[in-house]
Amino acid sequence: MCLAIPGKLLEISTDVHGVRMGRANFGGIVKQVCLEYTPEVETGDYVLVHVGFALSKVDEAEAERTYAALQQLDQLGELDTPDVLEPSESDHAFFNSSS
Amino acid sequence: MKYLDEYRDEELARKIVDEIRRITTRPWVLMEVCGGQTHSIVKYGIDRLLPNAIELVHGPGCPVCVTSLEMIDKAHAIAQRPDVIFCSFGDMLRVPGSECDLLVLKSRGADIRIVYSPIDCLKIARANPDKKVVFFAIGFETTAPSNAMAVFQAKKQGIANFSVLVSHVLVPPSIASILQSPLNRVQGFLGPGHVCTVMGYREYEPLAERFKVPIVITGFEPLDILEGVLMTIRQLEAGSWRVENQYPRVVNREGNRVAQDLVNKVFEVCDRKWRGVGSIPKSGYKLRYDFKEHDAERIFEVKEIDTQEPARCISGLVLRGVKKPHDCACFGKECTPEHPFGATMVSAEGACAAYYAYGRHLEANPQTADVA
Ligand code: SF4
Numbered sequence: 001m002c003l004a005i006p007g008k009l010l011e012i013s014t015d016v017h018g019v020r021m022g023r024a025n026f027g028g029i030v031k032q033v034c035l036e037y038t039p040e041v042e043t044g045d046y047v048l049v050h051v052g053f054a055l056s057k058v059d060e061a062e063a064e065r066t067y068a069a070l071q072q073l074d075q076l077g078e079l080d081t082p083d084v085l086e087p088s089e090s091d092h093a094f095f096n097s098s099s
Numbered sequence: 100m101k102y103l104d105e106y107r108d109e110e111l112a113r114k115i116v117d118e119i120r121r122i123t124t125r126p127w128v129l130m131e132v133c134g135g136q137t138h139s140i141v142k143y144g145i146d147r148l149l150p151n152a153i154e155l156v157h158g159p160g161c162p163v164c165v166t167s168l169e170m171i172d173k174a175h176a177i178a179q180r181p182d183v184i185f186c187s188f189g190d191m192l193r194v195p196g197s198e199c200d201l202l203v204l205k206s207r208g209a210d211i212r213i214v215y216s217p218i219d220c221l222k223i224a225r226a227n228p229d230k231k232v233v234f235f236a237i238g239f240e241t242t243a244p245s246n247a248m249a250v251f252q253a254k255k256q257g258i259a260n261f262s263v264l265v266s267h268v269l270v271p272p273s274i275a276s277i278l279q280s281p282l283n284r285v286q287g288f289l290g291p292g293h294v295c296t297v298m299g300y301r302e303y304e305p306l307a308e309r310f311k312v313p314i315v316i317t318g319f320e321p322l323d324i325l326e327g328v329l330m331t332i333r334q335l336e337a338g339s340w341r342v343e344n345q346y347p348r349v350v351n352r353e354g355n356r357v358a359q360d361l362v363n364k365v366f367e368v369c370d371r372k373w374r375g376v377g378s379i380p381k382s383g384y385k386l387r388y389d390f391k392e393h394d395a396e397r398i399f400e401v402k403e404i405d406t407q408e409p410a411r412c413i414s415g416l417v418l419r420g421v422k423k424p425h426d427c428a429c430f431g432k433e434c435t436p437e438h439p440f441g442a443t444m445v446s447a448e449g450a451c452a453a454y455y456a457y458g459r460h461l462e463a464n465p466q467t468a469d470v471a
Contacts, residue, residue: 004241004293004296004319017252017255017256031215034216034218034245034248036361037244037355037357038357039357048293048349050241050242050245050293051215051216051245052215052217052245053216053218053244053245053248055241055244055293055297055355055358056296056349056355057349058348058349059348059349060348063105063348066326066347066348067106070111070114070115070322070326071111071114073111073115073117073118
């Protein structure tokens with residue numbers, strides 16, 4: 001139940017009770033989200049949504065930085081390879097799930 | 100970027116695993132705090148990609164699992180009243196109370212409804228003015244802003260027939276309780292990314308300092324978890340204990356101030372009993388007196404119920420990372436998600452249920468020997 005997933009904000013509105021709401025697209029499924037906690041977000045932004053509430057904006061620059069840093073990893077590794085390595089398990093099945 | 104697919108890239112996962120292998124010189128025990136992380140780890144087999152020297156133990160971070168039996172029994176007592184519509188997140192329905200679960204009560208005629216969001220309960224309350232609509236407000240800090248908003252709006256909009264049965268739990272006191280235990284084996288933590296989206300990670304800094312443990316706030320996708328492990332191992336190998344943030348795309352040090360303000364307006368900190376663990380001081384939220392008209396515990400005077408868990412269930416030890424599901428003689432035999440005995444089998448995010456869902460009850464105990 002702690003699932004929170006990113007969705008793209010399609011539309012922002014205010015409901016009859018004055019609550020800031022919006023509609024977000026989660027990989028094809030469109031759902032209503034409450035935007036009271038993310039006053040800064042705009043249409044087109046990605047928001048992290050949990051039980052119908054946007055909890056934060058997904059920071060695009062940070063997302064790219066994390067990803068880019070991971071892609072640099074093997075270059076660092078080559079600079080400083082220790083003498084003894086454990087046997088490689090690179091034939092190990094990655095992400096053994098079907099979904 | 101769509102922020103999901105990129106973080107499931109197998110080639111990058113391989114690179115991170117290689118780097119972890121390269122820097123690991125001795126055995127380490129890490130705990131992922133959050134049940135969502137446990138689920139990802141078992142689903143993607145992340146614990147099996149790691150070098151044998153690194154053991155992942157699973158933490159207490161499944162709010163469905165740790166909701167106390169007393170609280171479940173209170174929920175059942177309220178849900179059975181003829182004037183009540185009882186609303187809950189779907190994964191609470193199968194959680195066993197002393198006698199049965201909510202699903203059984205529903206089949207006996209109780210009006211029990213699954214909602215996606217607590218805010219949906221306000222619509223139900225408006226549409227059913229002659230009924231009392233009660234929401235079972237459980238969760239960690241991640242869910243607190245949503246539940247707080249439902250209560251706040253109910254008061255503001257004058258929806259008098261809406262109330263919440265609150266059983267909120269907080270992560271930092273549970274980490275402290277794990278680290279204080281003489282049985283503790285955990286040397287580093289993958290911190291709960293979504294809890295910190297709301298709360299920030301300032302409150303983890305005194306914990307890291309006091310117990311000299313690295314805490315790396317970590318996301319939920321396979322690459323997030325692998326990078327969180329890498330950052331934690333780097334710290335352990337270097338002998339440092341800082342709070343680091345692997346998940347900066349949604350977490351910053353301060354958290355979401357707007358959400359924190361409303362949470363503090365609606366809730367106050369209280370002692371809370373955790374299923375399988377016992378009472379932990381200052382480890383939960385309850386409603387403030389200002390919102391007493393929406394407090395189901397005050398509205399329905401449910402007497403304290405004394406309850407007992409099956410003696411053979413070791414879920415309390417599983418929740419604290421002392422034992423794994425395979426160490427339990429009942430795991431996958433008498434105890435299954437269909438007939439759960441204890442806390443960690445009751446929700447898909449519990450360690451026993453996650454192991455079961457991905458077929459690990461069919462395997463021999465893989466741990467031990469080369470780890471210790
Ligand atoms: S398998 Fe069942 S009985 Fe054993 S620890 Fe897990 S929840 Fe308890």
